[in-house]
Amino acid sequence: MWALADRAGLDLNSPYAYVMWAEYHSATSIVAEADGELVGFVTGFRVPGSPDTVFVWQIAVDERQRGAGIGGRMLDELVGRTGAQSIEATVTPDNAASAAMFRALGARHDGDVEETLAFEEQLFPEGHEAEIRYRVPVNANDKQRD
Numbered sequence: 002m003w004a005l006a007d008r009a010g011l012d013l014n015s016p017y018a019y020v021m022w023a024e025y026h027s028a029t030s031i032v033a034e035a036d037g038e039l040v041g042f043v044t045g046f047r048v049p050g051s052p053d054t055v056f057v058w059q060i061a062v063d064e065r066q067r068g069a070g071i072g073g074r075m076l077d078e079l080v081g082r083t084g085a086q087s088i089e090a091t092v093t094p095d096n097a098a099s100a101a102m103f104r105a106l107g108a109r110h111d112g113d114v115e116e117t118l119a120f121e122e123q124l125f126p127e128g129h130e131a132e133i134r135y136r137v138p139v140n141a142n143d144k145q146r147d
Contacts (some may be wrong), residue, residue: 002032002042002061007066010063019044022058029055031075031085033062040066043075045083053086054136060090060099076106079141086100088139091119093133104137112138 002019022030022044041062043128048054057079062071080088088106092099107114119134 002039002044004022005039005042005061005063008064011061014059027075029079031079031082033066033071033075039063041071041075043072043079045079045088047083049088053084055083055085055088057088057090060102070103073105073109076102077109080106080110085139088135088137090135093130093132094133095130100133100135103137105109106139107137110137112140113139 002023003013003016006019007013025045026107027046029045031041031043032039041060041061044058045055046058048056055095059074071125076088079085088103090099090103092103104114106112115134115136117134117136118123118131120132124127
């Protein structure tokens with residue numbers, strides 16, 4: 002997971018963080034494989050005080066696999082596996098691909114996506130943009146549209 006996060010250009014956590022994530026948050030995380038190789042992952046956790054909400058910490062898809070719908074399928078699997086009523090994530094304004102993926106998740110689940118400022122850029126080191134919170138209402142029992 003660490004190597005894929007690095008290749009995908011994500012904010013990189015320590016390798017230990019990914020091992021611990023897999024150990025303690027596997028019920029709210031997804032991995033995607035192709036031909037025995039890791040090609041994607043979603044790391045998430047239940048929001049404290051709001052157990053029906055799963056927060057997506059990171060989502061990565063191998064560059065060679067992008068555009069094949071892997072990210073969306075992993076999010077749909079996360080909804081189904083967890084029974085979440087909503088998915089939350091934060092996305093920087095320059096990350097159009099992630100924003101589109103969360104909006105598409107909302108469209109598949111007939112949910113109006115709420116976009117609000119989560120964290121102002123002043124909270125981060127210089128050069129890091131603000132983080133916009135995407136709150137996507139979903140229903141694991143609804144039939145998803147293709």
